[in-house]
Amino acid sequence: MVLDLERHREMLRRCSIAAALESVGERWSFLILRGAFNGLQHFEEFQSTLGIARNILSNRLARLVENGILQREPDPTDRRRVAYRLTDKGLDLLPVLLSLRQWGEKWISAAPSNPVLVDRATRRPIAPMAVRDADGRMLSRAELEWLDRSELDG
Amino acid sequence: MVLDLERHREMLRRCSIAAALESVGERWSFLILRGAFNGLQHFEEFQSTLGIARNILSNRLARLVENGILQREPDPTDRRRVAYRLTDKGLDLLPVLLSLRQWGEKWISAAPSNPVLVDRATRRPIAPMAVRDADGRMLSRAELEWLDRSELDG
DNA sequence: CATTCTCAGTTGCAATATGAAACCTAGTAA
DNA sequence: TTACTAGGTTTCATATTGCAACTGAGAATG
Numbered sequence: 001m002v003l004d005l006e007r008h009r010e011m012l013r014r015c016s017i018a019a020a021l022e023s024v025g026e027r028w029s030f031l032i033l034r035g036a037f038n039g040l041q042h043f044e045e046f047q048s049t050l051g052i053a054r055n056i057l058s059n060r061l062a063r064l065v066e067n068g069i070l071q072r073e074p075d076p077t078d079r080r081r082v083a084y085r086l087t088d089k090g091l092d093l094l095p096v097l098l099s100l101r102q103w104g105e106k107w108i109s110a111a112p113s114n115p116v117l118v119d120r121a122t123r124r125p126i127a128p129m130a131v132r133d134a135d136g137r138m139l140s141r142a143e144l145e146w147l148d149r150s151e152l153d154g
Numbered sequence: 155m156v157l158d159l160e161r162h163r164e165m166l167r168r169c170s171i172a173a174a175l176e177s178v179g180e181r182w183s184f185l186i187l188r189g190a191f192n193g194l195q196h197f198e199e200f201q202s203t204l205g206i207a208r209n210i211l212s213n214r215l216a217r218l219v220e221n222g223i224l225q226r227e228p229d230p231t232d233r234r235r236v237a238y239r240l241t242d243k244g245l246d247l248l249p250v251l252l253s254l255r256q257w258g259e260k261w262i263s264a265a266p267s268n269p270v271l272v273d274r275a276t277r278r279p280i281a282p283m284a285v286r287d288a289d290g291r292m293l294s295r296a297e298l299e300w301l302d303r304s305e306l307d308g
Numbered sequence: 309c310a311t312t313c314t315c316a317g318t319t320g321c322a323a324t325a326t327g328a329a330a331c332c333t334a335g336t337a338a
Numbered sequence: 339t340t341a342c343t344a345g346g347t348t349t350c351a352t353a354t355t356g357c358a359a360c361t362g363a364g365a366a367t368g
Contacts, residue, residue: 232336
């Protein structure tokens, strides 16, 4: 029993999805990040655009900072203000955010999202997030298989 | 004031990330889906491998079914048993799951996850989920820009 | 320089969600 | 016919969230 519980805890520690959710899985965290990706930086901006309760926002920002996803930067020109900006670790969540957005767009809100992420050089929208092989070819579901790591070739 | 609240509600309805999170953003939902992707189908399997409370599991499965992400299929050979399996809508969450897993693997639990998703034909692991242009070329952060939909070419 | 306003919170309390454990019901196995 | 199993539900305790009012440092205004 205790062992089983321990095994479970261990499993959750090993599972990177569970680990990721510890950082960004709480209610509002993702929407705060969406805001940050769209340029929001200040407490009042997040609060008024998301309509989140102030104490919860305060808590979520603190946790995201603790987890190294946002950086808290006091503004030197106005000492009341604090800017919250994405760290590299936070910026690296972009694929998660885009996948989720595209899924929601496809299956729930048929309305296309705004703004759109484009290739700066060509100004063309990015491709849908998809599973691809090592050469960048898109793989359909039928082409995929789960393999135990031990069965991977050298 | 009421208008502002309404505008906010409207925004959340329009935001596909918020919409997606309504379906899969509750605590445990993602881990249940991870289990489903790894082959779990039965109540007792989810319960014992995740260690989730039975009433919560019951609630989450019902909600995922409501939202068309899982299908509830009574087993004809044993009328006690019920199989929960991913629908197409649910299977389409794979990119989200993989992005999250890769992020967790990179930034939190350095340990590589198991099992691994491979190209069935070559048995080689899939490429990391990344932002790519329409031709499949990977785009770095510096190459990306947010553009208002109205500014898109034709 | 006194007053007012803004920003980023905190506090207290009510409403919800979650968790643990026992219980239930239909169906299967011995 | 008795025991056991799968998939829940119920009850009650605890934790999380939400709302509204309040605070305190600092900036803007007159």
